[in-house]
Amino acid sequence: MHEMGAEARKAFGVLSQSSTESKNKAILAAARLIGEREDAILEANAKDMAAAKDKGLTGAMLDRLELTPERLAGIRDSLQQIADLKDPVGDVIAGWDRPNGLKIERVRTPLGVIGVVYESRPNVTVDAGALCLKSGNAVILRGGSESINSSVALHGCLADGLEEAGLPAAAVNYVNTTDRAAVGAMLSGLDGNLDVIIPRGGKSLVARVQDEARIPVIGHLDGLVHVYVDENADLEKAAKIIVNAKMRRTGICGAAEKLLVDKAIADKAVPELTTALTEAGCALRGDDASRSLDDRVTPAETEDWVTEYLAPVITVGVVDGVEGAIKHIAAHSSGHTESIITEDQATADRFIHGVDSAIVMHNASTQFADGGEFGMGAEIGIATGRIHARGPVGVEQLTTFKYVVRGTGQTRT
Amino acid sequence: MHEMGAEARKAFGVLSQSSTESKNKAILAAARLIGEREDAILEANAKDMAAAKDKGLTGAMLDRLELTPERLAGIRDSLQQIADLKDPVGDVIAGWDRPNGLKIERVRTPLGVIGVVYESRPNVTVDAGALCLKSGNAVILRGGSESINSSVALHGCLADGLEEAGLPAAAVNYVNTTDRAAVGAMLSGLDGNLDVIIPRGGKSLVARVQDEARIPVIGHLDGLVHVYVDENADLEKAAKIIVNAKMRRTGICGAAEKLLVDKAIADKAVPELTTALTEAGCALRGDDASRSLDDRVTPAETEDWVTEYLAPVITVGVVDGVEGAIKHIAAHSSGHTESIITEDQATADRFIHGVDSAIVMHNASTQFADGGEFGMGAEIGIATGRIHARGPVGVEQLTTFKYVVRGTGQTRT
Incomplete structure (x- = not known):
C-alpha cells in the first residue's frame, strides 16, 4: 500500500501537468478496451456473482454487482461523457x-x-477512476471485496488506457486485496501520499472512514431526504412530486424517505398523499397524528425517522408549519436534499x-x-x-x- | 468542553441566519468595549507578561504576547475593517x-x-473571533496558555458585544483553561458539534492537530517560502525583491526563507545578491556551489533547507534552471508561496x-x-x-x- 502511495504521488506529478488531449485519449482508450475485453470482464464478474450467491447476498446487492453487455455499454458511454466534459484544470476562476x-x-x-x-459496484471503479483522471488527479480505488474480480478487470482497462496515451498507469490504482487493513492504511494517509479520501457507500462504511x-x-x-408539504401547497x-x-x-440517494405535512392542511393532505403513494406501491409509516387521519399508515418507530429505506416505504409526520418542518429537518436530516411544496413564495424562501x-x-x-x-x-x-465540496462531486x-x-x-x- | 460544543451549535443556528447589520453591531460593540476596558485588558496582559518572563520566554515570544495602547488601537481598527467587509453569506456564486x-x-x-x-498572540482571539462571527459561523477559540488572561479579557468584549447586538454570546467561545486535554476534545469534534478546525502556529502545534x-x-x-532567480532575471x-x-x-509567514539561483547566472548573481542581503543585515547559509562563489555564505545543514527561520537568515542554493527550481521546491516547500524572478515570460509561465x-x-x-x-x-x-481553502483564509x-x-x-x- 505504501509503495502504491509513493507511485501514485509520482504519477500525480505527471498527470497534473498533462494536456486535456492526453487525458481524454486515456479515457477513450479505456472505453475501447472494455469493449474488446467484454468476455473476460463478464467472466470475472461471473466469478464474483457466484461467490456472492454462495455468501448469501440479497437481491439488491446482487443486482448492483452484476455486469451485463448492456451495463458495460453504459459504462463505455459514461467514459465517452467524461471525455466530453470540459477539463477544469487551468480555468481562471477569478482575476483582478x-x-x-x-x-x-x-x-x-x-x-x-x-x-x-466504495462498495461492490464495479461501475464505480470506472466512473471514479475516470473522473479523477479527467481532473488531473491520481487516484487509489478500493472497492468492496465482493466485486474484486470485476473491478480488477475494469481497472486493467483504465491502466492500459493510460499507458496507450503515454501517461503513467500508476495514476489510477486499484487495491487488489480484500484485506481490510488496506483501508486502514489509506485512512492514515499513506505517509502523506494521499491528500483526501472519498467514501461512497452505506452508513457503516462512511462512519468508519x-x-x-x-x-x-x-x-x-x-x-x-425530506419533502415538506406546506399549508399553501x-x-x-x-x-x-412526492410519488x-x-x-x-x-x-x-436522492429518493425521498420522509414526508412532512403541515398540520394546517393535514386532514386533507395526509389521506390524499397516502392514496397517491399507496397506489404507486409505497407503504407508509407514520406518527400518531398522521395515523389518526388515515389508517393505511402503520406506526413508525423512532428509528424510522433516521432510516434511509432505499425501498418503497416512506415515513410520514405532521409538523407545525414551515418552522416545524425546518426544526424537524435540522434534527433528523443527513444534509443531502430537502424539498418544500408550496405556492407561497415567502414560505418557500x-x-x-432555514434548511441547511x-x-x-x-x-x-x-x-x-x-x-x-x-x-x-x-x-x-x-x-x-x-468542507470543500457540497452536493454533486464532479x-x-x-x-x-x-x-x-x-x-x-x-x-x- | 462538550457543553460548550452543544451551546456553540445552538448559537450557530441563530448566527447563521442573522442579518449583516446585527453581526456588524456586535463587532463594533466589541471594538468600543475594548476601548472602554483598556486598563483591565492591559492589566490582564501584564499578568501574562510577568508569568511568561518567569517561565523564561524569549524576546520574539514576549513581543507577540505584549499588548500596548497602540496595539489595542490596532485591534479596534481591525474590528472596524472586519465590520466594513462585505458579508459573504447569501451571495449567489453561480446561477443557471x-x-x-x-x-x-x-x-x-x-x-x-x-x-x-493558536499560540500566544492575543490579537488572534479578536481577529479570528470576529472573522468567524462576520461570516455567520460560531467559533471555539483556544489560544496559547501564556496569553490566557489577555485572551479572556479580549474575548469578554466579543461576548458582551454579541449580547448587546441581541445575538447569543455562545457564538464566540474561549476555552478558558490551560489544560491540553481541551485541545484533544476539540480535535475529536465535540460530539459532532465542531465542523472544522483551523490550527495557527508553529510546526509542532499544526502537526499535532x-x-x-x-x-x-x-x-x-x-x-x-522560496524565491528563484532565473538566468534571465x-x-x-x-x-x-529578495531583500x-x-x-x-x-x-x-510570507517572508522568503530560501533563495534558489540558476546555475547559468550563479557566478554573477550569488555575489551580487549576497552583497544586497548582507548589507540589509541578513546572514546566508548555502550549498557548496554557492559557497564556492562567495565566502560570506556559511555552510547549510540538511535541516536548513526545511527550516522556517523567521529571522534575518536565508538559505541559498544553486539549481539547474527553472526545472531544477521546480524540482527543489516540490521536494522542500510547505506549499505556501514561491516567486520567480525573470524577464522571460515563457520561463515565468x-x-x-509547474509549482504547486x-x-x-x-x-x-x-x-x-x-x-x-x-x-x-x-x-x-x-x-x-x-482542501476547501488555499491561500489567504478570510x-x-x-x-x-x-x-x-x-x-x-x-x-x-
Whole structure:
C-alpha cells in the first residue's frame, strides 16, 4: 500500500501537468478496451456473482454487482461523457488587478492523490477512476471485496488506457486485496501520499472512514431526504412530486424517505398523499397524528425517522408549519436534499433560507439531486459534508486552486 | 468542553441566519468595549507578561504576547475593517437554468462551528473571533496558555458585544483553561458539534492537530517560502525583491526563507545578491556551489533547507534552471508561496504552471502573500492544505454553499 502511495504521488506529478488531449485519449482508450475485453470482464464478474450467491447476498446487492453487455455499454458511454466534459484544470476562476499593478488570478489545479473507498459496484471503479483522471488527479480505488474480480478487470482497462496515451498507469490504482487493513492504511494517509479520501457507500462504511481518517474526507452520508408539504401547497402537484421523489427509483440517494405535512392542511393532505403513494406501491409509516387521519399508515418507530429505506416505504409526520418542518429537518436530516411544496413564495424562501442541506428545492422532485440533472456532468457522489465540496462531486469539485500573482518588480512597503 | 460544543451549535443556528447589520453591531460593540476596558485588558496582559518572563520566554515570544495602547488601537481598527467587509453569506456564486425550467443557484452559507487553535498572540482571539462571527459561523477559540488572561479579557468584549447586538454570546467561545486535554476534545469534534478546525502556529502545534484531528482541518503549515532567480532575471530587480521578501518583516509567514539561483547566472548573481542581503543585515547559509562563489555564505545543514527561520537568515542554493527550481521546491516547500524572478515570460509561465503552492508569484516580493494585499480583507491565516481553502483564509473562505433549486412542479422522467 505504501509503495502504491509513493507511485501514485509520482504519477500525480505527471498527470497534473498533462494536456486535456492526453487525458481524454486515456479515457477513450479505456472505453475501447472494455469493449474488446467484454468476455473476460463478464467472466470475472461471473466469478464474483457466484461467490456472492454462495455468501448469501440479497437481491439488491446482487443486482448492483452484476455486469451485463448492456451495463458495460453504459459504462463505455459514461467514459465517452467524461471525455466530453470540459477539463477544469487551468480555468481562471477569478482575476483582478491591485492598485500597485499586481495582477492576481485564482487558477484551478488538481486536488492531488485521491482515495476512493466504495462498495461492490464495479461501475464505480470506472466512473471514479475516470473522473479523477479527467481532473488531473491520481487516484487509489478500493472497492468492496465482493466485486474484486470485476473491478480488477475494469481497472486493467483504465491502466492500459493510460499507458496507450503515454501517461503513467500508476495514476489510477486499484487495491487488489480484500484485506481490510488496506483501508486502514489509506485512512492514515499513506505517509502523506494521499491528500483526501472519498467514501461512497452505506452508513457503516462512511462512519468508519469519518472516525478513523487522519486525512480530509469529502463526506458522502446517506440521503435522508425530506419533502415538506406546506399549508399553501397545490395538493395535486404535491402528490405528483412526492410519488416521483419516492418511487421513480427507490434505490438512489436522492429518493425521498420522509414526508412532512403541515398540520394546517393535514386532514386533507395526509389521506390524499397516502392514496397517491399507496397506489404507486409505497407503504407508509407514520406518527400518531398522521395515523389518526388515515389508517393505511402503520406506526413508525423512532428509528424510522433516521432510516434511509432505499425501498418503497416512506415515513410520514405532521409538523407545525414551515418552522416545524425546518426544526424537524435540522434534527433528523443527513444534509443531502430537502424539498418544500408550496405556492407561497415567502414560505418557500423561508424554507430555503432555514434548511441547511447541500440541496434545497422548491416545488421539484428530489430525484433531480444529481450532477447530470444539474448540468454538471458525471459525479462521484453527492457530498453531505460542509468542507470543500457540497452536493454533486464532479470534475470541478475534484479540483482546488492556486493564486497566481504577476508583478513587474513590486516590493511591499 | 462538550457543553460548550452543544451551546456553540445552538448559537450557530441563530448566527447563521442573522442579518449583516446585527453581526456588524456586535463587532463594533466589541471594538468600543475594548476601548472602554483598556486598563483591565492591559492589566490582564501584564499578568501574562510577568508569568511568561518567569517561565523564561524569549524576546520574539514576549513581543507577540505584549499588548500596548497602540496595539489595542490596532485591534479596534481591525474590528472596524472586519465590520466594513462585505458579508459573504447569501451571495449567489453561480446561477443557471435547466432545459426543464428548473432554476439552480449556488448560494454561500456559513461553514458551521469552527475551532481555532493558536499560540500566544492575543490579537488572534479578536481577529479570528470576529472573522468567524462576520461570516455567520460560531467559533471555539483556544489560544496559547501564556496569553490566557489577555485572551479572556479580549474575548469578554466579543461576548458582551454579541449580547448587546441581541445575538447569543455562545457564538464566540474561549476555552478558558490551560489544560491540553481541551485541545484533544476539540480535535475529536465535540460530539459532532465542531465542523472544522483551523490550527495557527508553529510546526509542532499544526502537526499535532493534523495527526490527531478526527474532523476536517484547514491546514496552516509554516511558510517555507522560496524565491528563484532565473538566468534571465534583471539582477537589480532581483536584489530589490529578495531583500524585501526576506527583510521587510522577517517574522511573517510570507517572508522568503530560501533563495534558489540558476546555475547559468550563479557566478554573477550569488555575489551580487549576497552583497544586497548582507548589507540589509541578513546572514546566508548555502550549498557548496554557492559557497564556492562567495565566502560570506556559511555552510547549510540538511535541516536548513526545511527550516522556517523567521529571522534575518536565508538559505541559498544553486539549481539547474527553472526545472531544477521546480524540482527543489516540490521536494522542500510547505506549499505556501514561491516567486520567480525573470524577464522571460515563457520561463515565468513554466514556473507558475509547474509549482504547486497556494501562491505562485512572478517578479514580486513574497511579502505580498497576505489577504489584505490581495484585496480580500482580513484573514485568519494562509492555508497551505489542498482542501476547501488555499491561500489567504478570510470571511469568504470561512463559508460553504448550498444549491437552491426552484421549480414549478417538475418531476424526473
